[in-house]
Amino acid sequence: MRESFNLALKSIWGNKMRSFLTMLGIIIGVAAVITLVSLVNGYMGYMTESFTSMGTNQINVNLMNMSTRFVTEEDMYDFYDEHQDIFIQMTPSVQVSGSVKAGSEQLSSTSVTGVSEEYADMKGYKMETGRFISYPDISTRQKVAVIGYFDACQYFGSPENAIGQKLKINGYAFFVIGVVQRQDEDELEEGGSDDFVLIPYSVACKMSRSSIPSNYTFATKDTSVSEEAADILETYLEEVYRNDDLYTVTAMSELLDSLNEMIAMMSLLLGGIAGISLLVAGVGVMNIMLVSVTERTREIGIRKALGARRSVIMQQFVIEAALTSVLGGLLGIALGSAISIVIGPMLLQTETPPTAGAVIISFGVSVAIGLIFGYMPASRAAKLNPIDALRSE
Amino acid sequence: MSKGSEIITNEISNTMDRSGDQTMDRTMDQTMYQTIDRKTAHLIEMTGICKFYEMGDETVRANDNINLIVEKGEFLSIVGKSGSGKSTLMNIIGALDVPTSGTYLLDGEDVGRMNDNQLADFRNRKIGFVFQQYNLLPKLTVQENVELPLLYAKVSRKERSERAMEALVRVGLESKASNMPNQLSGGQQQRVSIARALAGSPSILLADEPTGALDSRTSIQILEFFKQLNEEGNTVIMITHDSSIALQARRVARITDGTIDFDGKAEDYARII
Ligand SMILES: Nc1ncnc2c1ncn2[C@@H]1O[C@H](COP(=O)(O)OP(=O)(O)OP(=O)(O)O)[C@@H](O)[C@H]1O
Ligand SMILES: [Mg+2]
Numbered sequence: 001m002r003e004s005f006n007l008a009l010k011s012i013w014g015n016k017m018r019s020f021l022t023m024l025g026i027i028i029g030v031a032a033v034i035t036l037v038s039l040v041n042g043y044m045g046y047m048t049e050s051f052t053s054m055g056t057n058q059i060n061v062n063l064m065n066m067s068t069r070f071v072t073e074e075d076m077y078d079f080y081d082e083h084q085d086i087f088i089q090m091t092p093s094v095q096v097s098g099s100v101k102a103g104s105e106q107l108s109s110t111s112v113t114g115v116s117e118e119y120a121d122m123k124g125y126k127m128e129t130g131r132f133i134s135y136p137d138i139s140t141r142q143k144v145a146v147i148g149y150f151d152a153c154q155y156f157g158s159p160e161n162a163i164g165q166k167l168k169i170n171g172y173a174f175f176v177i178g179v180v181q182r183q184d185e186d187e188l189e190e191g192g193s194d195d196f197v198l199i200p201y202s203v204a205c206k207m208s209r210s211s212i213p214s215n216y217t218f219a220t221k222d223t224s225v226s227e228e229a230a231d232i233l234e235t236y237l238e239e240v241y242r243n244d245d246l247y248t249v250t251a252m253s254e255l256l257d258s259l260n261e262m263i264a265m266m267s268l269l270l271g272g273i274a275g276i277s278l279l280v281a282g283v284g285v286m287n288i289m290l291v292s293v294t295e296r297t298r299e300i301g302i303r304k305a306l307g308a309r310r311s312v313i314m315q316q317f318v319i320e321a322a323l324t325s326v327l328g329g330l331l332g333i334a335l336g337s338a339i340s341i342v343i344g345p346m347l348l349q350t351e352t353p354p355t356a357g358a359v360i361i362s363f364g365v366s367v368a369i370g371l372i373f374g375y376m377p378a379s380r381a382a383k384l385n386p387i388d389a390l391r392s393e
Numbered sequence: 394m395s396k397g398s399e400i401i402t403n404e405i406s407n408t409m410d411r412s413g414d415q416t417m418d419r420t421m422d423q424t425m426y427q428t429i430d431r432k433t434a435h436l437i438e439m440t441g442i443c444k445f446y447e448m449g450d451e452t453v454r455a456n457d458n459i460n461l462i463v464e465k466g467e468f469l470s471i472v473g474k475s476g477s478g479k480s481t482l483m484n485i486i487g488a489l490d491v492p493t494s495g496t497y498l499l500d501g502e503d504v505g506r507m508n509d510n511q512l513a514d515f516r517n518r519k520i521g522f523v524f525q526q527y528n529l530l531p532k533l534t535v536q537e538n539v540e541l542p543l544l545y546a547k548v549s550r551k552e553r554s555e556r557a558m559e560a561l562v563r564v565g566l567e568s569k570a571s572n573m574p575n576q577l578s579g580g581q582q583q584r585v586s587i588a589r590a591l592a593g594s595p596s597i598l599l600a601d602e603p604t605g606a607l608d609s610r611t612s613i614q615i616l617e618f619f620k621q622l623n624e625e626g627n628t629v630i631m632i633t634h635d636s637s638i639a640l641q642a643r644r645v646a647r648i649t650d651g652t653i654d655f656d657g658k659a660e661d662y663a664r665i666i
Contacts, residue, residue, distance in 0.1 A: 003544060014532050302528045305489060306589075307517020307545040309510050386489050390528065 004312070008320040012327070015292075022288040023328030025281035026369065030332025030362040031339060033274040034354050038340035040270060042352025044263045051259060055122065056252050057223045059230050061216040061237070064246040071240055072212050073201075079236055080218070086229045088221050091116040092213035094204035098170035100197060102155035109191040110151060112169055114204020114213070120146075120180075122219045128152070128159045130178030138200040145174040149182040150194035167197065170207060174199060226253040274362070281328075282369035289321050289377035300381050301389025310382040317381050321374020322367060329366030333359055435498070436596060436628055437463035437486065442495035444481050444651075455481040456492070457651035463630065465596075468623040470631045470642035470659075478651040479632045480601065486630060487599050488516045500596055517545050521590025523600035527582040529574040535585050536561065536570040542593035560588040564618070580611035587618065591627075598622065600631045604638060616641045636666050 012019040063071055073092050080090045094114035100107040119125075120132040128149060137144050145167050149159065156162035159179035167174045174197075183193040205213055220229045230251040237247045293300070300313055337354040344352025444456040455478045463469055473479045484490040485497060488504050491512075497504045499519055507515060521542075522528075529538045539557040548556070561567045564584040566577075574582055583603060590598050600619070604612035620641065623629045631642060639645050645662040647655035655662060 010532070298528075299530055302530060303541070303545075304513065305487070305516060305522055305528075306542045307513050307593075309513045309545070311510075312545065387484050390489075390524070 004315045004319050005323075007316055008323045011320055012324060018288060018292070019324055019327075022285055022324050023331060025284035026278075026325055026328030026366050027332040027335060029274075029277040029281040030329050030366055031336035032277055033270075033362045034333060034336025034358045035339045035343070036270050036273065037267075037358035038336070038352045038354045039344060039348065040263075040266050041355050041358075042340075042344050042350055043348050044259075044266070046348070046350040047259060048256070048263075051252065051256050055219060056256050057220045057226060058122070058252045059218045059220065059226060059233060060248075060250045060252075061218065061233060062248045062250075063214045063216075063237075065210070065212055065214055066246070069241050069246070070212065071237070075240075076216055083229075083232060086220055086225055086232065087218050089118040089122040089219040091119040091122060091217050092201040092205075093119075093215040093217050094201050094208060094210075094213050095215070096169065096199070096204050096207055098207075099168075101168040102151070102165070105155055107151065107155070107197075110195050110197055112197045112199060112204070114201035114207075115198050116201055119198065119217075122217065126181045128179040128181045130159075130163045130176070132178055133198060133200050138202045141202045141206065142200060143172060143174045143203060144177045144200065145169075146178040146180060146198040147176055148180055148194040148196045150188050150190070150192060151197065152176075152179040153188070169197070169199070172207070223253050226251045230254070274365075278362070278365050278369060281366070282373040285321055285325060285369060286373035286376060289317065289374055290380070292320075293317065293377045293381040296381075297384060297389045297392045300384050301386045301392070304384070304386035305390060313384075314378045314382040317378030318371065318374045321378065322370035325366045325370025325374070329363045332366065333363060336362070435462050436465045436467075436500065437461065438496075438498040439485075440496050442482075442485060442492045442497060444478075444485065444490070445493045454651045456485070459495070459648075459651075459653055461646065461653065461656070463597075463628065465628055466623070466626055467644055468620065468629045468631075468642045469644045469646060470633055470639040471646050471648060472633055472636055472639035472662075473648035475634060477648045479634070479648055481651075482648065483599060483601050483630075483632050486597070487520050487522060488512050513545075517542055517593065519596045521593060521595035521598045523583070523586050523590050523598060523603045525602035525605040527574070527579075527586045527606075529582055529585055529589075531574055534571050534573060535566065535577070538574065538585060539589045539592050541589060546593060557588075557592055560592040561585075563591060564588040578611075579607050580614060583607060583611075583615055584618070587615075587622075591622070596628060598627055598629045600629065602633055603631060604633075612638070636662075 065071070076090070076092070080087055092114065096112040096114060098112070100110050100112060115133065116138060117133055117135050120127075125132070130146070132146055133144065136142070147162060147167070152159040152162040156165050156176075162176045162179055165176050167176060180194075180196075182188070188194055201213055205211060218229065218233070220226050230249050233249050234244075234247075237249065238244060241247055303313060333354075337359070340352050340354045344350060439459055439461040442456055442459040442461075443454070446453040446455055457478075459482060471479055471482060481490075485492050485504075486499075488499070488507070489512075491505050491507070495505070499515075502515065504512070504515065516522075529535075530541070533541075536554065536557050539560055540553045543553040543556055558567060558570065561570055564587055566581060566584055566588065569577060569581065569585075574585065577585065583606075587598075598619070603619070604615055607615060616638065619629050619631065623643075629642070631639075633639050640659050640663055643659055645655065645657065645659050646653050647662070655665065
């Protein structure tokens, strides 16, 4: 066995060019599989993560309020109170467009949203310093603002400094009452998850001239009741609007479901591509091994004349094919890993480390290819008649 | 059983190295005595060997009813014109092929009844091949080539290299052990292939046109070497189409159209040609 191993190594080394070309198919196949799987995996992970961070137990409601048919925030709160068994949080969400200024600096990418006091719990926000918007702030329409960590550091130096400072939103002065803890551990940048301004929704409504909010976010007790909750919401809204064009109810869990479906599809597609490319590599191995058997007919004849059993010849060729594939597989793994580590951040702005699954499977497949596709040429070699083999030139 | 007798044969040939020529006959008697437990006392016993090839609707009788007995320690050459059936016979003697009919016993073992693996083992233990084209593996060193039959006999690495070196010493090429075959002259390559044949201590050295690819001077050296090996107690069977080369052996069998039509001492053969 060890002898055959040495022999195989020697033969691979003795035909460096041919061995490398044989391996090339496997190297490319394995590297492609690892790169593709890692990229898709990394990207999908990134997507899923950003979905999950939005909260998979959340349901967004969007309303088109008409003069005759509408839902006020009181109606929404009544509905919410009636269904305390399903929902745990609810907040209107009112986008304010316009300019935000801290001193003389314009905050162009910062979003301003009017929310309720439950928004912090829904988002899982903890306060870095100060406090969050409270119910009295909303009912008395206080011009107060809670800001993200990025804005606190960028425009006021530090979260502590920010408290009590003034922000101008569309010309109105707001006092900063709190700073939310840092959300994104890696990056602190404009437009990121630490760049926001939150104000009481009552104030936001007034500023945006639509007296009642048109967006709400509900949070259910658990993701598992999200669908049921969405149904209840739709039923309620249907009764009021009598036209389902006038509202939309979007459960995050549904989005996640379709995302997961997409991931499964992609994985299947990738599996197919991987399978085909590795199959092609396998046929390459078989082809070259068959050529090598033909080329070495005389050698096989000599070995058989000197007393090599069929199984020994068989072993020699199978080991050679397997070793070629294993070496190719290892090189492919190295190449694929390198590519996915380098290309992910470049192309997708997200880490795409090679996945253990992809590495293990593609390695396993390349070994299997060596054994399976090496078997046919090997058995042909082993069956050669020594007399005919010796006569060949 | 056969392993044991091989060792005995070896010991005898070693003794002979020292005691010289005149004890030859006695040693042969001794050999026979030592192996008396065999079914047959002959080294090779071929009875009614036929090898037919079907070519379309006609049958080629490559070997037709060959009867041949060879004793241990003989030097036999098989001579015949091209197409007479020499290679066919050699393939059967060398256990590379099985006869269509007839029985072939070597060291008492019935080769005709063997399967592929048994034939391989049998060749490994009993036959030392010397081919016209040397048939060394070009990617292995001289020593590795000589070790090959020992490798297939599952001899340990250390013993393998010792015995290979011994064989190379006997052909006088120990200094070329780590060379590649293509760095050697034709005569040297043929000596390497003889060393390879000797390394496994086979019962027969079987040479097919061993001088076919060599010039006359080197041919004479190789033939002298075969004679010497024979005098040391090795059984040598040499196949050739050249009567003058055949005469270097002690016994000549001539094959014509697949049948042996002369079998006797070399001197007698010299008289009829
Ligand atoms: N595999 C085969 N199939 C059919 N016929 C064969 C086969 N091998 C040998 N023969 C025939 O058997 C006969 C004897 O062939 P063989 O090779 O034994 O001759 P030879 O004495 O070795 O000749 P040479 O001196 O030319 O090598 C020839 O007529 C040959 O054509
Ligand atoms: Mg011939």
